[in-house]
Amino acid sequence: MLTLEKARIVMDDFRLSADLSVPKGARVAVLGPSGAGKSTLLSAIAGFVPLSSGRVLWDGAEMPTMPSNRPISMVFQDNNLFPHMTAFENVALGLRANLRLSGAERERVTGALARVGLDGLSDRKPAQLSGGQIARIALARVLLRDRPLLLLDEPFGALGPALKGEMLALLGELVTETHATLLMVTHAPEDARVIADQVVLVADGVAQPPVPTSEIFDNPPDALRDYLGK
Amino acid sequence: MAGRRVEITRTTVFGALALAVVACLTLGTLISVGLRAENTGGFGPSDWAAIRFTLWQATLSGGISVILAIPVARALARRNFPGRGALVTLLGAPFILPVIVAVLGLLAVFGRNGIVSQSLIWAGLEPVHIYGLHGVIIAHVFFNLPLATRLILQGWLSIPAERFRLAASLGFKPGDIARALERPMLREVVPGAFLVIFLICLTSFAVALALGGGPRATTVELAIYQAFRFDFDLGKAALLALVQFAMGAGAALVAFRVAMPGGMGAGLDRAVTRWDSGGWLVVQDVICITVAAAFLILPLAMIVIDGAPGLFNLPMPVLWAALWSVLVALASVALTLTLALPIAALAVRRGSRIVEGVGYLTIAASPLVIGTGLFIVIFPIADPFALALPVTALVNAAMSLPFALRTLVPALAGIETHFGPLADQMGLHGMARLRLLWLPRLRRPLGFAAGLAGALSMGDLGVIAMFADPEVATLPLQLYRLMGAYRMGDAASAALLLLALSLAMFWLFDKGGRVDADA
Numbered sequence: 251m252l253t254l255e256k257a258r259i260v261m262d263d264f265r266l267s268a269d270l271s272v273p274k275g276a277r278v279a280v281l282g283p284s285g286a287g288k289s290t291l292l293s294a295i296a297g298f299v300p301l302s303s304g305r306v307l308w309d310g311a312e313m314p315t316m317p318s319n320r321p322i323s324m325v326f327q328d329n330n331l332f333p334h335m336t337a338f339e340n341v342a343l344g345l346r347a348n349l350r351l352s353g354a355e356r357e358r359v360t361g362a363l364a365r366v367g368l369d370g371l372s373d374r375k376p377a378q379l380s381g382g383q384i385a386r387i388a389l390a391r392v393l394l395r396d397r398p399l400l401l402l403d404e405p406f407g408a409l410g411p412a413l414k415g416e417m418l419a420l421l422g423e424l425v426t427e428t429h430a431t432l433l434m435v436t437h438a439p440e441d442a443r444v445i446a447d448q449v450v451l452v453a454d455g456v457a458q459p460p461v462p463t464s465e466i467f468d469n470p471p472d473a474l475r476d477y478l479g480k
Numbered sequence: 481m482a483g484r485r486v487e488i489t490r491t492t493v494f495g496a497l498a499l500a501v502v503a504c505l506t507l508g509t510l511i512s513v514g515l516r517a518e519n520t521g522g523f524g525p526s527d528w529a530a531i532r533f534t535l536w537q538a539t540l541s542g543g544i545s546v547i548l549a550i551p552v553a554r555a556l557a558r559r560n561f562p563g564r565g566a567l568v569t570l571l572g573a574p575f576i577l578p579v580i581v582a583v584l585g586l587l588a589v590f591g592r593n594g595i596v597s598q599s600l601i602w603a604g605l606e607p608v609h610i611y612g613l614h615g616v617i618i619a620h621v622f623f624n625l626p627l628a629t630r631l632i633l634q635g636w637l638s639i640p641a642e643r644f645r646l647a648a649s650l651g652f653k654p655g656d657i658a659r660a661l662e663r664p665m666l667r668e669v670v671p672g673a674f675l676v677i678f679l680i681c682l683t684s685f686a687v688a689l690a691l692g693g694g695p696r697a698t699t700v701e702l703a704i705y706q707a708f709r710f711d712f713d714l715g716k717a718a719l720l721a722l723v724q725f726a727m728g729a730g731a732a733l734v735a736f737r738v739a740m741p742g743g744m745g746a747g748l749d750r751a752v753t754r755w756d757s758g759g760w761l762v763v764q765d766v767i768c769i770t771v772a773a774a775f776l777i778l779p780l781a782m783i784v785i786d787g788a789p790g791l792f793n794l795p796m797p798v799l800w801a802a803l804w805s806v807l808v809a810l811a812s813v814a815l816t817l818t819l820a821l822p823i824a825a826l827a828v829r830r831g832s833r834i835v836e837g838v839g840y841l842t843i844a845a846s847p848l849v850i851g852t853g854l855f856i857v858i859f860p861i862a863d864p865f866a867l868a869l870p871v872t873a874l875v876n877a878a879m880s881l882p883f884a885l886r887t888l889v890p891a892l893a894g895i896e897t898h899f900g901p902l903a904d905q906m907g908l909h910g911m912a913r914l915r916l917l918w919l920p921r922l923r924r925p926l927g928f929a930a931g932l933a934g935a936l937s938m939g940d941l942g943v944i945a946m947f948a949d950p951e952v953a954t955l956p957l958q959l960y961r962l963m964g965a966y967r968m969g970d971a972a973s974a975a976l977l978l979l980a981l982s983l984a985m986f987w988l989f990d991k992g993g994r995v996d997a998d999a
Binding site: 293296297298316317318319322323324326329330332333334335343344347348349 | 898899901902904905906907908909911912915916917920921
């Protein structure tokens with residue numbers, strides 16, 4: 251279980267507070283107007299933004315300081331791949347940060363690439379790949395890292411509707427396979443309906459505790475109604 | 481968690497070590513010089529003359545360069561013609577051009593037997609007096625007119641194209657445009673450009689050595705060299721070194737206040753579309769560009785013409801000197817990067833302007849001041865003259881450091897902004913981060929910085945002149961000796977070789993950084 255215990259983030263005149271828990275295995279969409287702090291919330295959970303007060307806990311224990319030591323895989327809005335590395339190396343980073351892989355580990359990397367439908371493209375660099383293929387590589391790495399908590403910060407924002415649908419489906423499969431807990435920032439309510447069983451609403455300086463998706467869309471609170479525009 | 485602490489420590493340790501080396505080279509040598517300067521008789525009239533001359537020639541050089549650069553930059557800003565890109569690139573070339581080569585080229589054009597003087601005599605006029613103030617100014621303008629032009633051109637191109645469109649739609653005449661758009665820009669850019677050039681000319685040594693001298697045209701740097709080399713008066717050299725440092729530091733402080741324009745920036749490859757520039761303005765611009773291009777190209781062309789015939793019959797000492805120069809330059813490249821990378825890493829990691837500022841200290845220090853200090857420190861322990869080449873490589877590296885930092889710090893900051901979170905997520909720390917993230921992504925700036933450091937060291941005639949014995953010389957020093965012996969044919973060939981080696985040094989490193997580098 252992920253717990254934000256009286257967490258407060260203060261950056262200049264930006265303020266966000268969160269006091270909430272996400273049960274293990276939940277699929278949570280983080281919704282809210284732009285600038286409300288959706289990405290900041292994820293960055294704080296991942297350890298990139300320091301908390302002014304409060305704690306972030308995983309299974310009741312405080313998370314380590316270093317982002318790479320947290321039980322977390324994160325997919326950013328962009329810059330998820332190193333442009334100077336091949337698809338294979340970018341995925342392999344998920345296993346060994348120094349890229350010194352054993353034979354068995356190399357096979358696991360190849361397997362992960364095949365799992366996301368990219369076999370045969372392992373020697374390509376990001377510049378030679380499409381947006382959808384780049385997203386698949388990021389997901390292949392998530393698969394290899396196999397961390398219990400998966401944070402996605404609008405990862406498919408730049409993709410067209412059909413491609414985005416494909417990626418959400420693939421993401422759903424991967425989450426099922428790895429039993430990971432998912433938090434995904436999105437500005438598209440329909441994404442939340444497709445992938446998430448719960449919604450965390452971030453608005454007016456507060457990240458609300460998660461609410462079941464069907465419930466919140468049937469009976470939206472004021473902040474969500476303003477955001478949805480209906 | 482432990483990993484992060486180790487990682488910060490490693491960056492901090494290497495960064496602090498590099499900063500300590502820089503501080504020792506600049507402030508440390510200054511202190512050793514200062515202690516030495518206590519027991520000396522103070523300034524004589526010739527010393528005051530040197531100070532006055534240094535300030536005066538730097539003021540004139542800066543002023544003339546900037547004033548001449550304004551019409552040239554304006555012409556380049558509003559004209560598009562075939563070869564414009566090549567000319568703008570050429571404007572960057574004097575930076576890596578060995579001073580002594582340029583001096584030889586200028587002698588071939590403006591010297592007593594040069595083409596300009598011969599034409600003047602043929603027309604019944606007085607020839608140009610290249611030795612003394614005139615020559616020093618001509619050489620400094622030769623080097624700095626291109627720099628000033630680039631800086632001011634950047635200012636011109638920073639005026640948004642929409643402003644010129646608006647001006648055209650309002651029916652502005654050239655005078656109106658100058659008042660509303662161009663003069664405000666020049667007010668911002670020109671003082672910075674002048675100060676940069678003033679600062680460069682303040683530390684002029686090789687030009688003064690070759691074209692100046694005598695009681696009326698000696699710079700402080702040259703006076704340090706003479707006190708050291710001819711009189712072996714360490715106290716006097718030390719006192720002059722302090723004066724030199726004070727002048728350099730003062731000018732650098734003022735320059736930083738006025739906000740230095742960034743001279744290395746790209747994006748000079750387009751002309752602004754203008755609607756006000758027909759008729760005689762075209763003639764005026766053509767004249768400006770032609771004269772400026774001729775002033776730059778003629779001396780270099782003379783080197784090629786005079787030097788080519790003897791290029792394959794160079795005397796052995798010249799070839800040995802060339803070999804030493806290449807080795808010194810390579811060592812200097814290695815030292816520059818060894819200092820610059822840890823300092824850049826520390827500056828970026830700490831977000832510290834102070835760290836970067838310490839790296840820039842060597843701008844205010846002069847090579848001869850560092851050289852004097854190193855001599856005073858080394859003298860009791862070892863024979864400084866035996867260490868001439870390593871000392872030269874080290875001092876050259878110190879002088880290249882500000883340019884390397886200027887290139888590396890923004891690049892590394894960009895890498896950390898874009899890929900830092902991803903690298904942190906993946907646990908790329910320490911050597912893995914250096915090997916897998918920094919070095920591959922820094923290839924272009926590293927190549928560029930290495931090319932600059934190599935070319936600057938290759939062409940440097942400074943501290944080597946203080947330390948060298950008759951046996952060992954770098955190519956610039958050997959060239960200077962050939963000129964002193966009036967062996968002008970050999971000198972021209974040696975100059976051509978030096979020019980080729982310097983450009984090759986820059987080109988190879990810079991290209992090396994671009995090969996297979998990913999965008």
